[in-house]
Amino acid sequence: MKGVKAVIVEDELIAAEFLKEMLEKHGVEVLEVIDSGKEAIEVCTRLKPDVVFMDIMLRDNVSGSEAAVAISQNIETKIIFLTAYVDDEMVDYAVQAHAAGYLTKPYNEAQIIATLRLATERPQEASVPLPAGKPAADEVRLRGGYLFSRSRQRLSKDGRGIPLGPKARKLVALLCEEPGVSISNEQISMQIWGELVNDKTLRSLIFRIRHMTDEELVRNVSGTGYLIEPE
DSSP, X not given: OTTOEEEEEOSOHHHHHHHHHHHHHTTOEEEEEXXXXXXXXXXXXXXXXXXXXXXXXXXXXXXXXXXXXXXXXXXXXEEEEEESOOOHHHHHHHHHTTOOEEEESSOOHHHHXXXXXXXXXXXXXXXXXXXXXXXOOOEEEBGGGEEEETTTTEEEETTEEOOOOHHHHHHHHHHTTSTTSXXXXXXXXXXXXXXXXXXXXXXXXXXXHHHHSOTTTEEEETTTEEEEOBO
């Protein structure tokens, strides 16, 4: 992880020191450890770190969620939320801040590094300008006549919506980013649950999707992960 520069925004000293120690152990340069939202905005805007570990609850009247949104509007950086729990409000803020993920306390070394790697090492897609007036395709055409609408986050077939739960819908959306391309179990875990989960939990989610769709729509790729079959 050499070359990665990070800022930690955390008002619990012990938690901040543990996170700093784990990051530096893996070659990350920790630029600052901050405990307030206002200072976080100022420091991150000035130092422009590659990644910001942002606690939700801070010492001043600017929450970590609000600070994250402000930072994301000022600079290009990866924001990873640190939280004891996840609720709808936090998820809304994460979306606004274009957050790269979150860590649920108490977290361990493996979760920290996995989340950081997913945030910083995922290849960036080349930016290819579209012809004027031609928006990116909203509907993804899949095997067996299924359609996935990116804007509506809806899977359907023959005009009928497929009733998927929140996590199942999120997984289908993730796989539909690049149909036919395998996504690793680790990446799926971090994107859907925010932490590494065991294979049984992931297989259970895949089973629920297959139960509601064609069994071969979401396919396991031995040794690499899962993909969704394009048309």
